[in-house]
Amino acid sequence: MASKEPDTILMIELLSLEHEQAGYQIEVGLTRNVGYARSKLTIDEFTYEQLKALGPFSGGRMRLSLYPKWDPFRNSYYSTLIIMNRAYSETLYFACSENYVNQLLQLKQQDYPQAEEERVVQTMLPSTEPGHRISRKKTKRIGLVALLCLMFACLIFVLPLRMDGQLVDSAEALEEPVLGADSEPLLSVPFVTLAQTISVHNQQAEPTPEPSAPPQEQTLPYEKYELPENEFLYSLPKGYVALSFDDGPSKYTKEIVDILVEHKVAATFLFIGNKVAHNAEAVRYANEHKMSVGSHSWDHSKMTANSVEENRNNLAKTNQALEQITQSPITIFRPPYGAINDKLTAKVTEQQMKVLLWNRDPEDWNVKNPEDILQYVHHADPSGGVYLFHEKKITVEALPAIIKYFQEKNLKFVVFK
Template sequence: METNTVQIIELLSLEARSASFYMTIGATRNEGRTECVLEIDEPTYIQLVAVNPSDGERIRLSLHPKWDPYRQIYYSMVIKVNGDFNETLYFTCSEFYMDQLKRLKEDDDTVYHPMEAARQPAVETSAAPKAKKQAARVWRRGPFALKLAIFTLLAAAVMMGMEGKLLSDTQHAMNPPVNAAELAVRQDNVDSSQEQAAPVAAANKKEPLQVSQTVLNASPESEERQLYERLRIDADKFTYGLPKGYVALTFDDGPSVYTKQIVDILTEEKVAASFLFVGKKAQQYPDAVAYADEQGMSIGNHSWDHTKLTAHNQKSYKTNIHKANKTLEATTKEPVTIFRPPYGAINAALAANVLDEDMKVLMWNRDPEDWKADKPEDILRYFHKVDPSGGIYVLHEKAATVEALPDIIQYLKDQQLTFIIFN
């Protein structure tokens, strides 16, 4: 490890003075923690204001912004931590911002500004209306500001309704998604105990799906409708979230001894989920794959062996994905059309290979981190803290999740949401 390497940066405040913009950060290095002020550009500042409204959370900034080759933008993320709950939100950023972080990591003290800057009146970011006022002031700053405001509005159109909850401090945090096709604006905590049926229904009023059809899996003699729809997702972008009024449960890393139990619970509740199966496990549990398929669940590819595909060459991951498809299709007798990369790690070359296999990339924007939960209450707590509308939840096949699943489904039903599975 290099001497005095920056390991963590925490956002303490944002400030705007005249035509300059600053963020005060706490930087944790090998040799201890220091506070300093960095200058940032106006577009990145406005993006941070949009995702930063805080209710006392600690706010960590990613040290590793990324390039989205599809949208042709740089993006990064903030992680809000409040007790045992955390959420990850995305924002677009500039090359200047990336260069400032690089100089910070290299311990270049010329990037710092005096701490007196941090003592100037800061732009308050504790509520969304204040962020809107700050954004509105941009219109009075001349031609550059006008261009920036237009950019911000276009970015907001892309980001609207999409919330980025990624895996955090474990193996699933190894590689956050490289594509930010559905950037997050913010993810509000919800106290469901204070919600009444009518306000919930109004808040979760459905937005139109682009392409969907109702799925009716009830027996011919039954007139009961299933409480879910099937959505054909786009091939030219990654799917991170859903419109308001919809929700999706997805299960990674199976099949397993728990697959049938999960499917039975879903079927009994007249909903469905999407299962992203690992090819190697599908070879071990072919009956579980067949059972999920027969009950109308959506079956997707989660690689052959859950390896980090972007760490391998193109020939290697092409073989990996194709082998998983062949194993799954041998059981379902249907083409596999959905792919989720292990750890969310994907790049342009891998995405192109997924398209070559006639599949589409399905990501997620809600992560209860059930894979590390010991008790069902730990999983349920997450569902009650976030707005589920528009969410694609990533879950895993384990005992605590099975135990929590009936309560999860009932909670989502109480929010007047329509369940979605994917084509």
């Protein structure tokens, strides 16, 4: 049965570092699947002094790692602070206390109420009407598939087997989210509705087994998932996994695609607009091999700092560059750094796009060898994961082992549309 992941923090941004009468405090910005909020944490003096020693800070966005690590040689925990701007990113290391580690863990597990201290993005529409409407539509389509299977079972004794429109062949099935009776359907509705729909479908299917579907429907290598319009997608139901690659197109795009094709899976590529002209063949190659192509902005700028007009032009230029190659609308957008607010959301919606975030980040841009990436992959539960990778040499080297690991876990691969 599919299940919805709990409210999850995607990124923690350090906004301020203060020493007040109340104690040592940090103000952080929390990007979650439900939006953005500010929060103040009272930390211990040791961690405060370690963070303070990294300064003075001269601008840029400061991102705190969600995953402190234990250093057995120094017998202490350590973490990272990543300073990013348009020109560079710098990773700074600092020692931290066990109390700080526990605070991060509690922060990640905490459920925030709907009225937050500072709410920038409202990602869930108040009405659930669209969810119910789509659910009924999908139920009808599932019934149609069952009817077709029954007709096929009757006709097979009097007619030669034909696949010219009565049944879905493997190529068409990759374009449709509705599969055979043995597969869980992926619906573009909020995951609570998704879980309920799949639960009801499974319960109804148990008493009367349906006729066996053709082998093509049972062995599809991946499924296409249509992103919901009324929320940011950051996770998948249990049993599914998605690979996504940011910051291309690049010299590694073709190699990544070849590895995916070799292992009979697919991924979603989020391309930067100003790189397209010099790497047009890479975009074309990914598109021709049935990879999903989306936008990662024109210039990888922090778009929440841009004006409304700048963002409109940024999105439009990127889509135009990509659509000239794909010959189809670009409907997927991933904001650089995961930074998004209500004004940017409005421009994304205006361009008929939907927002794709993530919930698994191996930080492949910040590691020194493929083994570091694999260590993260092996220690994080992959089920339901939307993995954020980048087009890097070490990621290419780790990719075959990553795919094999997910396949050994019997996970179904998903690409977005």
